[in-house]
Amino acid sequence: MTAPGTLRTYLGIAPGVGKTYAMLAEGRRRRESGERVVVGWVEKHGRQETRAQRGDLEMVPPRTLSYRGSTFAELDVTAVITSGANVALVDELAHSVPDSKRERWQDVADLLAAGLDVVTTTNVANLRSARDYAAGLTGIGAVESVPDEFVRSGEVVLVDMPADALRQRIATGRVYSADQVGGALVDYFRASNLEALSELGRAWMAGDVNAVGRDLLVRRGLLAPPPRPLVLAGVSGSRRGEQVVRKAAEIARENDADLVVLHVDETDSSPRQVHELEQNRQLSVELGGSFTEILGTSPARTLADVARARGASQVVVARSRSRLRHSSRRSVAARLRRLLPEVTVREVG
Numbered sequence: 001m002t003a004p005g006t007l008r009t010y011l012g013i014a015p016g017v018g019k020t021y022a023m024l025a026e027g028r029r030r031r032e033s034g035e036r037v038v039v040g041w042v043e044k045h046g047r048q049e050t051r052a053q054r055g056d057l058e059m060v061p062p063r064t065l066s067y068r069g070s071t072f073a074e075l076d077v078t079a080v081i082t083s084g085a086n087v088a089l090v091d092e093l094a095h096s097v098p099d100s101k102r103e104r105w106q107d108v109a110d111l112l113a114a115g116l117d118v119v120t121t122t123n124v125a126n127l128r129s130a131r132d133y134a135a136g137l138t139g140i141g142a143v144e145s146v147p148d149e150f151v152r153s154g155e156v157v158l159v160d161m162p163a164d165a166l167r168q169r170i171a172t173g174r175v176y177s178a179d180q181v182g183g184a185l186v187d188y189f190r191a192s193n194l195e196a197l198s199e200l201g202r203a204w205m206a207g208d209v210n211a212v213g214r215d216l217l218v219r220r221g222l223l224a225p226p227p228r229p230l231v232l233a234g235v236s237g238s239r240r241g242e243q244v245v246r247k248a249a250e251i252a253r254e255n256d257a258d259l260v261v262l263h264v265d266e267t268d269s270s271p272r273q274v275h276e277l278e279q280n281r282q283l284s285v286e287l288g289g290s291f292t293e294i295l296g297t298s299p300a301r302t303l304a305d306v307a308r309a310r311g312a313s314q315v316v317v318a319r320s321r322s323r324l325r326h327s328s329r330r331s332v333a334a335r336l337r338r339l340l341p342e343v344t345v346r347e348v349g
Contacts, residue, residue, distance in 0.1 A: 002115040005086075007108070007154025009093065010121045013201040014194055016175035017161040019121040020091050024053040026119050027089045031057065038085040040111070041075040041104075043092050049174070057089070067098040074098075077107045081114045088116045093151070094126035094144040105146045118154075122146055124201040133213030136222050137196045138188050148204075158205050163194035196220075229257035232312040233289075234303045234332065236263065237273025240318040240349045241280040247348045248316040249287035257313065259289030262306055264299040300335035307340055315340065319347040 008026070012019035020043060031037040038058045044050050060080050062073040074097055080088050088111050095104040108118050125134035125142040135141035161169075169175050170189055196216050203212030217223035233248035235241035245261055252259040261284040263277055281291040296302035307315050320331035336345045 002113075005112045005115050005117040007112060007151075008117070008119045009151050009154060009156050010119070010159050011127075011151070011156050011201065011205075012121065012123045012159045013161070013197045014123060014125075014166065014189070016166055016169055017159050019123075019159040020050050021053050022157070022159055023089055023091065023119050023121050024050065024057065027057055027087065028053070028055065030087050035087050036085040037087040037089065038080060038083050040077075040080045040088045040090045041092065042089065058083075058085070060088075065097075065099050070098075072098050075104060075107050077110050080111060081116065086116060088118050090118055090120045093120045093122040094142070094146040096144050103144070103146070105150050109150070122151065124197055124204060127151065127204060127209075130200055130204050130209050130213065133200055133209070133216065134197060136217050137200070137220065138193045140188050156205065158201050160198050160201065163191040163198070166194055167191065227311060229255055230310050230312045231255070231257045231259050232303065232307050232310065232315045233259065233261045233284075234264070234299060234315065234317040235261060235277070235280050236299070236318070237270070237276050238318065239276060241276055242283060243348045244316055244318050245280055245283050245287065245289075247346070248314075249284075249289060251314055251316065251346070252289070255313070259284070259287065260306075260310065260312075261289055261291045262303060263291070263293045264296045264302045265293050266297060266299065300332045300339065303332070304336055304339035307336075307343055312343060314344045314346060316346045316348060319349045 010019040010022045024039075024042070027037045027039065038060050039054065040060050041062065042050070042054060044054075060076060060083055063076040063079070065072050065074055075090060090104070090108055090111070093105050093108060097103065108120055111118050123142075124130050125138070126145050127148055128145045129148045131142050131145050167189055199216060200209065200213060203209045214223060214226075218225045231248050231252040233244050235244050248261065249259055251257070261280060263280070277293075284291040294302055294306070303315060303317070306312070315336055317332050317336065320333065333345050333347045336343075
């Protein structure tokens with residue numbers, strides 16, 4: 001049984017950064033080291049550097065197909081497999097074959113299964129996990145795509161270039177013909193777009209494309225920022241309120257969260273309780289939070305309702321000093337844990 005070949009993908013942050021050039025350069029190096037290398041498919045785009053790099057590398061003639069009255073050239077998988085080569089260079093991994101639902105990455109999978117090593121190319125905007133983020137950032141969507149897991153099944157090399165350098169290449173006609181330059185520079189190839197695509201590409205390589213993609217859209221004003229996390233502190237009129245507020249504020253700082261201090265007013269408060277609550281109010285504001293009082297008959301249920309409504313991630317309350325209440329699961333903290341199983345409940349004191 002033939003051992004499968006290895007995949008190597010040159011991942012470009014945008015068209016024109018040199019991924020096809022890098023693929024051809026690797027092909028030449030591997031041929032010089034004694035391997036049999038063929039070019040199964042290459043997109044030249046009329047670029048002089050690409051044509052020069054291809055040089056005398058052996059080309060496998062494409063197959064011809066007709067579709068809706070037009071003739072297309074396509075990668076000939078069978079011819080590449082029977083060529084006797086052990087390395088195939090195949091450009092544009094995300095390309096879709098016009099006459100079928102088949103995509104080029106599936107042709108590459110067949111080459112790998114036949115034992116050939118494949119060196120290929122694609123852009124960040126064609127990766128399925130990054131495609132929507134790239135489209136949102138540039139305003140131009142990619143129709144063709146390739147599964148992330150297929151690209152990650154082999155080695156990936158990110159091909160990047162400073163935005164100014166790529167824009168200079170475009171302006172001098174080294175990427176597109178003169179009649180395409182104006183529109184390309186104004187739209188897709190704005191410096192801000194290229195910098196965002198570069199950041200998106202590095203994030204994909206690091207396995208963090210979703211978090212970075214959303215952050216880029218938020219920074220561009222294209223996506224509402226996620227709500228900030230919230231720490232909710234429940235205080236009574238006892239002297240332990242200060243401990244609760246300070247601990248909740250510490251947790252809020254550590255988690256870059258908002259702080260809300262809540263007092264559930266069950267009965268008329270004594271002068272001492274009123275004084276303690278005023279101290280808690282002042283301390284809450286000093287520590288960057290807010291203080292709220294709500295009338296209610298059940299502190300635990302009211303805290304739980306507010307936590308759910310505000311999306312609190314943590315609730316801080318004073319520890320019950322009654323062993324009976326704590327052991328019978330009737331303490332405020334115990335009830336909160338039952339009412340809010342998805343929220344972290346902390347006790348202080």
